[in-house]
Amino acid sequence: MHTKNDLYLRALRGERVERTPIWVMRQAGRYLPDYRATRARAGDFLTLCKTPEMACEVTLQPIDHFGLDAAILFSDILTIPDAMGLELVLEEGVGPVFQKPLMGAADINELAVPDMHADLGYVMDAVALIRRELNDRVPLIGFTGSPWTLASYMVEGKGSKDFAKVKGLMFGEPELMHTLLNVVTDAVIEYLRAQVRAGVQSLMVFDTWGGMLSTAAFKTFSLAYMQRIVTAIKSDSDCKDVPIVLFTKGGGQWLEMLADTGCDGLGLDWTIDIAQAKQRVGDRVILQGNMDPVVMSTTGAAVESQARAVLDGYGQVGAQDRGHIFNLGHGIQPTAKPDNMRVLVETVKSYSPSFHS
Amino acid sequence: MHTKNDLYLRALRGERVERTPIWVMRQAGRYLPDYRATRARAGDFLTLCKTPEMACEVTLQPIDHFGLDAAILFSDILTIPDAMGLELVLEEGVGPVFQKPLMGAADINELAVPDMHADLGYVMDAVALIRRELNDRVPLIGFTGSPWTLASYMVEGKGSKDFAKVKGLMFGEPELMHTLLNVVTDAVIEYLRAQVRAGVQSLMVFDTWGGMLSTAAFKTFSLAYMQRIVTAIKSDSDCKDVPIVLFTKGGGQWLEMLADTGCDGLGLDWTIDIAQAKQRVGDRVILQGNMDPVVMSTTGAAVESQARAVLDGYGQVGAQDRGHIFNLGHGIQPTAKPDNMRVLVETVKSYSPSFHS
Numbered sequence: 001m002h003t004k005n006d007l008y009l010r011a012l013r014g015e016r017v018e019r020t021p022i023w024v025m026r027q028a029g030r031y032l033p034d035y036r037a038t039r040a041r042a043g044d045f046l047t048l049c050k051t052p053e054m055a056c057e058v059t060l061q062p063i064d065h066f067g068l069d070a071a072i073l074f075s076d077i078l079t080i081p082d083a084m085g086l087e088l089v090l091e092e093g094v095g096p097v098f099q100k101p102l103m104g105a106a107d108i109n110e111l112a113v114p115d116m117h118a119d120l121g122y123v124m125d126a127v128a129l130i131r132r133e134l135n136d137r138v139p140l141i142g143f144t145g146s147p148w149t150l151a152s153y154m155v156e157g158k159g160s161k162d163f164a165k166v167k168g169l170m171f172g173e174p175e176l177m178h179t180l181l182n183v184v185t186d187a188v189i190e191y192l193r194a195q196v197r198a199g200v201q202s203l204m205v206f207d208t209w210g211g212m213l214s215t216a217a218f219k220t221f222s223l224a225y226m227q228r229i230v231t232a233i234k235s236d237s238d239c240k241d242v243p244i245v246l247f248t249k250g251g252g253q254w255l256e257m258l259a260d261t262g263c264d265g266l267g268l269d270w271t272i273d274i275a276q277a278k279q280r281v282g283d284r285v286i287l288q289g290n291m292d293p294v295v296m297s298t299t300g301a302a303v304e305s306q307a308r309a310v311l312d313g314y315g316q317v318g319a320q321d322r323g324h325i326f327n328l329g330h331g332i333q334p335t336a337k338p339d340n341m342r343v344l345v346e347t348v349k350s351y352s353p354s355f356h357s
Numbered sequence: 358m359h360t361k362n363d364l365y366l367r368a369l370r371g372e373r374v375e376r377t378p379i380w381v382m383r384q385a386g387r388y389l390p391d392y393r394a395t396r397a398r399a400g401d402f403l404t405l406c407k408t409p410e411m412a413c414e415v416t417l418q419p420i421d422h423f424g425l426d427a428a429i430l431f432s433d434i435l436t437i438p439d440a441m442g443l444e445l446v447l448e449e450g451v452g453p454v455f456q457k458p459l460m461g462a463a464d465i466n467e468l469a470v471p472d473m474h475a476d477l478g479y480v481m482d483a484v485a486l487i488r489r490e491l492n493d494r495v496p497l498i499g500f501t502g503s504p505w506t507l508a509s510y511m512v513e514g515k516g517s518k519d520f521a522k523v524k525g526l527m528f529g530e531p532e533l534m535h536t537l538l539n540v541v542t543d544a545v546i547e548y549l550r551a552q553v554r555a556g557v558q559s560l561m562v563f564d565t566w567g568g569m570l571s572t573a574a575f576k577t578f579s580l581a582y583m584q585r586i587v588t589a590i591k592s593d594s595d596c597k598d599v600p601i602v603l604f605t606k607g608g609g610q611w612l613e614m615l616a617d618t619g620c621d622g623l624g625l626d627w628t629i630d631i632a633q634a635k636q637r638v639g640d641r642v643i644l645q646g647n648m649d650p651v652v653m654s655t656t657g658a659a660v661e662s663q664a665r666a667v668l669d670g671y672g673q674v675g676a677q678d679r680g681h682i683f684n685l686g687h688g689i690q691p692t693a694k695p696d697n698m699r700v701l702v703e704t705v706k707s708y709s710p711s712f713h714s
Binding site: 006162163164167168171172211213214215216217218250252253270271272273276289292293294295297298300302306309313329333335 | 519520521524525528529567568570571572573574575607609610615627628630633647649650651652654655656659663666671686690692
């Protein structure tokens with residue numbers, strides 16, 4: 001019989017909590033020896049994603065090891081385009097590559113929302129299994145890539161430095177770009193609904209590449225579609241009480257616009273001053289973040305000092321007992337030291353209660 | 358006999374001008390067939406940098422072709438570390454690599470400010486030659502990398518995705534990091550002074566990697582050293598009338614702090630809304646930028662429309678007749694079309710005068 005820890009969900013609803021909850025983006029990842037062992041057993045990354053028992057296993061590893069306050073579904077942001085027929089391949093060291101990237105209007109016009117059971121059932125099976133194994137110890141977070149981020153990968157075929165292909169489409173054929181973003185958004189909404197029905201207790205949208213856009217293009221090609229997602233989730237009777245967090249990496253200039261979508265929380269990358277962010281968005285949204293992930297590859301003393309700096313920063317604006325969920329400003333890196341994860345969690349657990357009287 | 362065009366310098370001094378001046382970061386670059394021909398003749402990139410006649414030739418090519426309003430010294434931001442003994446090698450497609458990157462405290466403590474004549478005389482010779490060949494047609498811009506950016510390359514040994522090594526130094530041994538930044542800053546100040554004495558008419562500091570830092574780290578490890586540069590230039594009798602522009606890529610959150618250094622202008626990357634930037638910094642500094650460089654690889658229609666959008670954006674705040682210098686938000690890419698450069702210059706020259714009554 002486990003103690004139920006709902007600190008994360010209470011903080012996400014804006015309730016007063018006794019200490020700052022913590023989870024870490026990519027907490028089930030290569031920095032962890034157990035993860036590497038399961039990953040080796042799976043043979044390749046996609047098998048790990050597509051085998052619910054293995055996805056469950058790696059999802060739970062960091063919870064068991066470090067006592068984090070939330071679990072996040074182990075999966076990849078590119079499951080939707082894969083299910084749309086683009087054939088995702090993930091190569092260690094190379095990153096995601098689509099065997100069949102979108103080559104033009106014909107490819108885009110053929111795209112359809114995948115069937116959430118036939119094509120993405122493995123994700124929902126993993127969610128259900130993880131919930132059962134978690135047994136309410138901590139809440140489970142579901143997630144998706146943002147429409148702009150998914151569309152970028154679908155057009156580029158892989159990661160990119162300058163996103164020349166997708167921006168070429170955006171600048172040259174904006175209507176076709178919107179056609180693509182619309183079908184991807186339809187799929188994302190169905191995907192999040194299915195995750196909620198399968199058991200996830202909060203949702204996160206990773207807008208990894210929104211920060212590559214100009215402010216005007218961000219509004220038109222990324223924010224507008226995240227707005228549509230938030231509106232759809234909030235008007236769905238199954239989903240409306242499931243908190244949703246938006247995270248645009250490099251989006252520090254756009255926090256007010258992101259908060260205006262009606263989402264429950266914002267992820268902050270490490271470049272953002274969390275005190276200033278809090279002053280800008282007030283109590284409209286909770287804030288999640290935002291220590292520089294590189295610190296996790298350095299010394300325990302640096303981890304403790306930088307974690308305290310984030311807690312102190314949020315504390316400057318005098319509302320530490322609510323509205324903040326500790327996290328890194330981006331995914332934890334393969335070079336991070338597991339011992340630093342222990343220092344991080346211990347620092348947040350021991351240092352934050354003083355702010356929560 | 359050429360007409361003297363001092364539009365750029367007048368705009369940079371905040372004077373009223375009859376149209377918006379334009380130059381383009383990396384305007385002497387691989388997108389230009391003439392550049393590629395000179396580059397091929399040089400054999401390798403560093404020979405091109407280190408041979409004043411060739412550096413002069415490529416500096417003037419875009420002026421002759423497109424009628425831009427300023428020339429920028431053709432050189433590399435890594436000439437200082439090269440002169441400090443780190444042995445720069447530039448490989449096409451790989452980027453800059455130091456043969457002898459800094460490996461620890463002993464290497465850092467041995468660094469000394471290079472001799473501007475013995476070690477960097479080729480830069481000053483190029484400046485003098487370019488001024489002679491330009492014959493006052495347009496002003497000549499000199500430049501440097503920011504101390505943080507130079508130090509990043511010196512510790513990493515090359516470009517990096519996450520800057521783990523230099524951030525490891527910064528988080529783990531901040532005093533040693535400051536030792537490094539101090540000697541680099543001393544060298545940068547001497548370098549800019551020497552460029553001015555050789556003939557450059559304005560200065561630009563490229564803080565290419567400042568945007569990878571947290572706000573707190575940016576202030577301590579990048580901004581503080583750019584502040585020292587601005588203060589030194591403004592208190593030098595030879596340099597105090599030479600305008601200096603700071604450009605932190607990814608620094609949109611920090612414009613007020615950058616303006617507070619007392620610099621004359623700020624470069625804006627393409628993610629920044631130029632109207633909002635103008636509202637934030639007011640008349641304290643001029644703004645330079647900021648069209649997404651990827652547009653230059655698309656259609657002429659997109660170039661015209663996006664260039665107008667930048668001019669209109671600045672125009673929204675009602676001060677178009679002063680304070681704006683048109684540029685891209687980052688260096689022009691090798692895939693840019695030379696014809697699009699013609700469209701860009703023509704758009705700025707034909708569309709901006711209506712704002713300048």
